[in-house]
Amino acid sequence: MKCPYCMEFDSRVVDTRAAGDGIRRRRECLHCGRRFTTYEQVVAALHIVKSDGRREAYDRQKLLNSIRLACAKRPIAMADIERLVEQVEDHVYSLGKAEVRSEVIGSKVLELLKELDEVGYIRFATIYLELADLEAVRDEIDRLLKEKRA
Numbered sequence: 001m002k003c004p005y006c007m008e009f010d011s012r013v014v015d016t017r018a019a020g021d022g023i024r025r026r027r028e029c030l031h032c033g034r035r036f037t038t039y040e041q042v043v044a045a046l047h048i049v050k051s052d053g054r055r056e057a058y059d060r061q062k063l064l065n066s067i068r069l070a071c072a073k074r075p076i077a078m079a080d081i082e083r084l085v086e087q088v089e090d091h092v093y094s095l096g097k098a099e100v101r102s103e104v105i106g107s108k109v110l111e112l113l114k115e116l117d118e119v120g121y122i123r124f125a126t127i128y129l130e131l132a133d134l135e136a137v138r139d140e141i142d143r144l145l146k147e148k149r150a
């Protein structure tokens with residue numbers, strides 16, 4: 001989301017609430033520190049295209065639950081998971097499309113989860129990804145093990 005004051009893109013969400021059929025977010029610009037409000041109408045309209053071609057309405061709670069499951073018993077605050085979902089949504093909305101493939105969401109989750117928690121990352125990958133992606137995860141596990149040994 002672009003800051004209306006300094007036009008920079010980095011902002012953090014300080015408050016999120018439902019507004020009509022969209023979402024109203026209060027944001028703070030990480031560049032100039034000023035706050036601004038955004039309304040996201042696309043939330044209600046966003047559809048996910050699954051790998052078998054089926055479409056379903058984007059469900060924030062479902063995504064939240066899947067990440068929570070992958071991070072079960074890990075030292076991660078619920079607020080961190082919510083922030084991660086917000087970052088994923090920001091990414092998806094920035095594409096400006098009414099439909100996105102589920103891999104787009106999955107790979108963004110993985111990218112962010114990798115920074116947050118390695119175990120959660122690997123669990124999410126093994127539960128939700130398909131074989132081709134699992135190969136990439138195996139490479140990742142090998143890399144992590146090598147790092148630990150070094």
Ligand SMILES: [Zn+2]
Pocket residue numbers: 003004005006007008029030031032033034
């Ligand atoms: Zn700014």
